[in-house]
Amino acid sequence: MNPExxxxxxxxxxxxxxxxxxxxxxxxxLTCGTLVLFFVIDPLYRGRPFGEIGFSPYPWIVAGGQVxxxxxxxxxxxxxxxPTATQRYSLLASLLxxxxxxxxxxxxxxxxxxxxxxxxxxxxxxxxSNIAFLLGVLVTFTIxxxxxxxxxxxxxxxxxxxxxxxxxxxxxxxxxxxxxIRLFAEQHRALPxxxxxxxxxxxxxQIPSQLEANAEATYEIVNVxxxxxxxxxxxxxxxxxxxxxxDGRFARRFPAGLRDWTYTGQFQ
Amino acid sequence: MDTTAVSKRRIDWAWVGVGYCFFVVFHLLxxxxxxEFVRQGMGENVVRGMWLIAGLLVVGLYIGYRSRGTxxxxxxxxxxxxxxxxxxxxGEFLGRSIGGRRISMMLVWGGVAFLIAMLGAWIxxxxxxxxxxxxxxx
Numbered sequence: 313m314n315p316e317x318x319x320x321x322x323x324x325x326x327x328x329x330x331x332x333x334x335x336x337x338x339x340x341x342l343t344c345g346t347l348v349l350f351f352v353i354d355p356l357y358r359g360r361p362f363g364e365i366g367f368s369p370y371p372w373i374v375a376g377g378q379v380x381x382x383x384x385x386x387x388x389x390x391x392x393x394x395p396t397a398t399q400r401y402s403l404l405a406s407l408l409x410x411x412x413x414x415x416x417x418x419x420x421x422x423x424x425x426x427x428x429x430x431x432x433x434x435x436x437x438x439x440x441s442n443i444a445f446l447l448g449v450l451v452t453f454t455i456x457x458x459x460x461x462x463x464x465x466x467x468x469x470x471x472x473x474x475x476x477x478x479x480x481x482x483x484x485x486x487x488x489x490x491x492x493i494r495l496f497a498e499q500h501r502a503l504p505x506x507x508x509x510x511x512x513x514x515x516x517x518q519i520p521s522q523l524e525a526n527a528e529a530t531y532e533i534v535n536v537x538x539x540x541x542x543x544x545x546x547x548x549x550x551x552x553x554x555x556x557x558x559d560g561r562f563a564r565r566f567p568a569g570l571r572d573w574t575y576t577g578q579f580q
Numbered sequence: 581m582d583t584t585a586v587s588k589r590r591i592d593w594a595w596v597g598v599g600y601c602f603f604v605v606f607h608l609l610x611x612x613x614x615x616e617f618v619r620q621g622m623g624e625n626v627v628r629g630m631w632l633i634a635g636l637l638v639v640g641l642y643i644g645y646r647s648r649g650t651x652x653x654x655x656x657x658x659x660x661x662x663x664x665x666x667x668x669x670x671g672e673f674l675g676r677s678i679g680g681r682r683i684s685m686m687l688v689w690g691g692v693a694f695l696i697a698m699l700g701a702w703i704x705x706x707x708x709x710x711x712x713x714x715x716x717x718x
Contacts, residue, residue: 331594331598342609343604346605349609
């Protein structure tokens with residue numbers, strides 16, 4: 313076949329189209345959808361297609377990144393780079409689009425479709441209600457719906473982290489108190505027996521009354537030997553405790569050390 | 581006046597449009613979805629190039645084979661438009677000034693795509709002709 317020499321017959325009736333209308337409709341819809349995906353949605357998911365405006369479908373991830381960035385700036389002693397008004401407004405716009413506009417379009421389009429179906433009207437595939445519904449579905453099921461489990465998971469992780477930090481703080485406070493008690497034990501060991509001390513041993517040492525209990529824990533002595541004292545702290549806040557030994561065997565001239573730390577319960 | 585006068589065949593613009601849609605739907609969309617899985621142990625650019633050439637050939641061949649009459653230029657024009665679309669995404673146009681070098685690059689790539697799709701369409705037309713011959717013989 314030679315494309316250059318095909319005869320032209322003007323009197324012949326116009327050829328029927330090779331494409332059915334529904335085929336063309338679907339093909340054009342799919343083409344438009346793919347181009348929108350390629351040129352609009354993909355750049356949105358991959359970063360900042362519009363420079364500083366930086367629309368993000370998941371603004372909470374951007375916020376998380378900002379918090380980490382603040383932390384790093386604080387850690388390195390640099391002044392904080394406060395987000396500009398444009399960045400803030402673009403994040404607000406992202407939130408509104410993802411969580412308000414998208415679901416609104418979804419329900420609005422759905423409702424309009426129902427009303428049109430009930431009234432028996434047959435409209436074009438490209439009618440406003442259909443387009444609104446499709447856009448709404450796209451935004452709702454890619455942004456708004458995944459945001460719900462993400463929010464729940466975030467709360468759980470946040471609660472768990474806060475709890476872990478509180479336990480750690482309480483443990484540190486108890487360790488600090490045990491160190492104070494060790495200093496009193498040292499004083500007792502250093503004092504001669506005539507002065508009410510242990511005369512080089514811990515025998516007779518008792519925890520000072522002001523240190524026996526505080527908001528964090530109660531402290532007690534389990535065993536007292538010549539050169540060691542075993543202490544126990546029971547947390548008031550958590551089902552946890554600490555046991556430690558004041559060891560003065562190798563500390564004739566230096567303060568005794570704390571060894572054999574044992575953590576129980578949530579302190580483990 | 582001679583009604584069977586030989587004249588230049590007109591381009592079927594409907595097939596140009598449909599061909600462009602075919603490239604977008606049957607090449608771009610699968611590329612977008614599948615290309616992550618296609619890249620296995622080969623250089624990314626090599627895979628992309630092979631994927632593009634295969635797509636242009638196959639879609640061109642399909643259009644040549646399925647369309648009524650001779651359609652060789654149509655998928656080639658569609659392929660050129662499609663390649664320009666792809667290049668616009670890769671930052672050839674957006675946010676940059678269009679200089680002579682860019683235009684020449686665009687023309688080179690568009691020309692290559694044009695030739696590949698034309699080759700595919702030509703093979704498709706050959707297959708179609710063979711099929712018609714066999715149908716007539718039987």
